Amino acid sequence: MAFVSRILFAALAGCLALDIAAAAEAPVAYKLSPGDTVEIGIASIAERTQRAIVQMDGSIALPEFGMIPVGGLTPAELQTRMEAVLPTKIVHQRLPDGREQMIVIKPSDVTAVIAEYRPIYVTGDVLTPGQQTYRPLMTVRQAIAVAGGFSLLRSRASQSGPDPVDLRRDYESIWGDYIRDYFHGARIRAELQNQAEFDMQPPQGSPLS
Template sequence: MKSTASLFRALLAVSMLAGCSSYRPTPAAFHEVLDQPYRLGAGDRVRVTVFEQDGLTNTYSVDQSGYLSFPLVGSVPARGHTAQQLEKEIADKLRQGYLRDPDVSVEIDRYRPIFVMGEVGAAGQYSYVPGLTVEKAIAIAGGFSPRANQES
């Protein structure tokens, strides 16, 4: 009887101490939205409008090498560029013997997918949306699994 009471007290003390563990907030990067322009990469699809040039206005995909195949000028580097940088790049190439003063507009038609892996409810490929944070991506993937180590 005495050993049962001692065992009970020991278990009670351990459970009380476990409840005293300190709270560790998630790192800022976990839920922080980066205030930076989106950079293009393989798999993105952009809508390029060349005003008064209907034959050049179309949607184009960034290939696996990071280039956009554009009529008249060929391959245009897109990986790592913003939409505004790509506008300038296309306009500069069109100025080289094709159009006098091209007015080019680039907007993102479809973002490349993101991949959420690890101890989440449903790891896999998901659509990117502007403003997506790590926290939101994990929520979209079904949240952390019970085995997930959320401290590191």
């Protein structure tokens, strides 16, 4: 079963690698989804940089601005959305002398970027399966490498029976011994019958023919 799993996993990785190669030829912009973390900055307000996680409904919560839908947006669209939404709000800032000041936000003051990407999960016969940090343009091969690469020991430890690779090797080794003895016997019979030659065809069913 583990041997089959490795084959299926390798096939899946190959398909994904082809998909990623095709995507490299025609890049598709990353789109925000639940689990991504965005960072919103306002240049006109000192120390006003906020991080927010995209919720399951595709929105982010920003103090004084409320819930803002961003799910499915590309980084460029996120910037445009924030430039459109934030300037419609009046922000109050308390000055060092205790007075309160109203700040008018201009679109050019707003910055919006993806601070952290939602994690990916690598499973199968890798050294450290589980959650891994995603990076832009990461390939399947790179994701497997981050997870420690393929682990033969883990594969063998997780299987319920003998390793099919070992069984196949033992099977062919036994057949090799049998064929050697088979031809040795055929040669002796030919000598006893004063025959110059004997049948060199391997026995029926041999996997080594």
